[in-house]
Amino acid sequence: MAGRGKILGSFAEAVADMPDGAVIAFGGFAGPGTPYNLIRALLAQGAKDLTCVANTTGGAHQPRMPDVAMLVENRQVRKVICSFTAANRPTDVIPFTRYYEAGEVEAELVPQGTLAERLRAAGAGIPAFYTPTAVGTELAEGRETRVINGREYLLEYALPVDVALIRAWKADAAGNLVFRLAQRNFCPIMAMAAKLTIAEVEEEILPVGALDPDHIHLPGMFVQRMVKVPPPPEGLWTVRRVERAR
């Protein structure tokens, strides 16, 4: 379980072979866990016709950090699969909205727990499952439901992805990852759902064996490439976000 060359020297190198048409999952929830540096590298790399799986396309906060909506603006995205395709507050307008309303990008709106469970199912070899979420709503119209023990449930399918881009706190050269606090969020389940996982790592990547096996949140078998985030300003780090004024 040696390093096997999982550690790369640059974000550009890490995403250099991203093919057009890839299905990419982006970790992160409101900042922590978001792979800002990998998104920036993907903007420069230019792969097109992407399907982007993420909790949001990016918020209405300042300062704006690299987000899925920037890939949309850069004409790299065919479709997004998210639990938010509009701003949290009706009075806000997020950058994604203009492209979506103009029909320049598709969107599949998925409840957040269903999104998480579909990714988890893909990583668990479970092709489909039933959930109580969204029963009786517009999202369930025309779809298959099933009554189990007297309650109605909606059939949902696994959501496998080609690539997961995530951010972690600590790593060893074998790819074992540790997340700090709210940074964990979607990152482990997206990696498990992916054929290829690329992680940007905040601390120096440790030698194999330096992490306690009981503290590892994502085993190295799920992580193929890692890049250390350099100090700012070269590397992008999470900053305090403020609500955009109404």
Next chain:
Amino acid sequence: MAGRGKILGSFAEAVADMPDGAVIAFGGFAGPGTPYNLIRALLAQGAKDLTCVANTTGGAHQPRMPDVAMLVENRQVRKVICSFTAANRPTDVIPFTRYYEAGEVEAELVPQGTLAERLRAAGAGIPAFYTPTAVGTELAEGRETRVINGREYLLEYALPVDVALIRAWKADAAGNLVFRLAQRNFCPIMAMAAKLTIAEVEEEILPVGALDPDHIHLPGMFVQRMVKVPPPPEGLWTVRRVERAR
């Protein structure tokens, strides 16, 4: 998130109100994680007509430690749900076999991954899911299957339990648990599938806040009762097991 009286002084007290007919999951895999002390207390408490969910009913090893088969021998069990209902080696005979072959106890044989996933589903509010496991075997005969993306899958239902009995390494008074190495196995998912979880804990139970939130394997909301395992001989500890001679 104070202690809320989760720490009890004895195993007898912890299982005193176990009702007849309870569905009980027993953590543990080949030793680590097995709640030996709670099983011993349950033997003394005497609840009957139990359904026992566990990986095995106990092996053919020596020394024999408290196991589900002892509850069977004690006439407390109506049914077991396990991934082994015979000995690993055809030449061994496990204590359970005599009662099972005599029709004195029922058994449902479930593939181990399906057992784990059914417990996980119960703890995740997922009532049913599809799995590739056991398709084309005797276990799938007469049961519902479904072809998804060209492959055949078997429909499986969640397995909720009334009580989970588990063993952990460290705990705090809020019920947050940490398992050591192979001790984790079924313990967290059984607790998540249970209405009531009782844990025997190997180390002194720590004050609330003493555990690193990133190192907790099972949040305290899933654990209602804890008992510290006393030193031997009063408390039962895992011992080295040897294969019973053929």
Next chain:
Amino acid sequence: MSRPLSGGPAQAPTPASAPATGWSRQQMADRVAQEFQDGWVVNLGIGIPTLCSNTDIGGREVTYHAENGVIGYGPVLPPGEEDLHLVNAGGQNVSLRPGASIVHHADSFAIIRSGRIDVTVLGAYEVSCRGDFANWKLAGAKGGTIGGAMDLAAGARRVFVILEHTQRNGAPRLVRDCALPVTARGVVTLACTNLGLFEPVGEGFRVRELAPGISLEAARAATGAPLLAG
């Protein structure tokens, strides 16, 4: 963290010449937080509900759970004191309480769907007297903001909503039937507005409490379904 609490017995209505507006956003959150029972696991939605975690609820202890897997967070931290790795469901930098733990997103929603959340408090555009509510899609909008709301609505043991009693044009948000696409049906047990606390009971809303200065007549006039006195 101590804040003045509203609620309690309704006071005499103010004169009609200065129409009472009832509770502020923080007062609504404070009033709802008084409903939390000792030992509850509570999930707070984006917007007004997140204000509940700043409310002093006396000796009762509740565990705040956020969709991103943070279990046991505390008040929002002031600028300069934030931990940038720690946010609640609204993206606010919060503190951790002793005994906190972290899980990933799938386990966080396992907690939600399996009924481990004693109450979720959500914002809403509309709530019906049958307990339906709508909070994810505006009329004519192409996009939506579901987040964790549909999972919470389907999985939590109780669903409370907090919303302004009327729209800006005066149209009621407490109605017989939701006009907007619903988030879930028949799940809301308590609606808190700036005018008071209201329980959907099928044929109408039962008035649990009115905000100071709010008369039953004023509340009725602003409501799109029957109001049943206490």
Next chain:
Amino acid sequence: MSRPLSGGPAQAPTPASAPATGWSRQQMADRVAQEFQDGWVVNLGIGIPTLCSNTDIGGREVTYHAENGVIGYGPVLPPGEEDLHLVNAGGQNVSLRPGASIVHHADSFAIIRSGRIDVTVLGAYEVSCRGDFANWKLAGAKGGTIGGAMDLAAGARRVFVILEHTQRNGAPRLVRDCALPVTARGVVTLACTNLGLFEPVGEGFRVRELAPGISLEAARAATGAPLLAG
């Protein structure tokens, strides 16, 4: 951990007066372990397969995964040196290799079902030339020993089986159709017996290699399906 390896070119058969029995249990495990490629994730079943983790496979590195969520274990430890919190799928006290990690049972089988296991090596009672195999239930038995075998058989990228070539009464275990209830159908790509390495190829077994002293005729006589020479 270094052990003498068998395999390599078959040697001349021993005289018929002293029938060759081929490989020992450890030699079968050693031979199968030589098939492991650098970087593979390998799951070893109870019995003979667990012996593979003691085999020296040179500079290649594989990660041993056990059903109980231990990822990256190493050789079995001798009495007195065990860590009682650490067992493999066979309940043996093993060591950990650097880079090891631990997951719970549901995540362990997530790894299995999602195709992350490059190969599983399982014991078997029977294997058919179509790649079916049986390893969980004996004829007439009421109970069974499925363990993780059905999940592994359905999920692993490759399924190897290790078994004695014949039953004690001489009846073949490599057959056209399994007589016992199958564990999975059409999944076995390599069967290692005391007589050699055999690949189920539909109409029969292709002979990859014979153990030292084993003739093709002797292997044919002990096999219940056509043997196709390499």
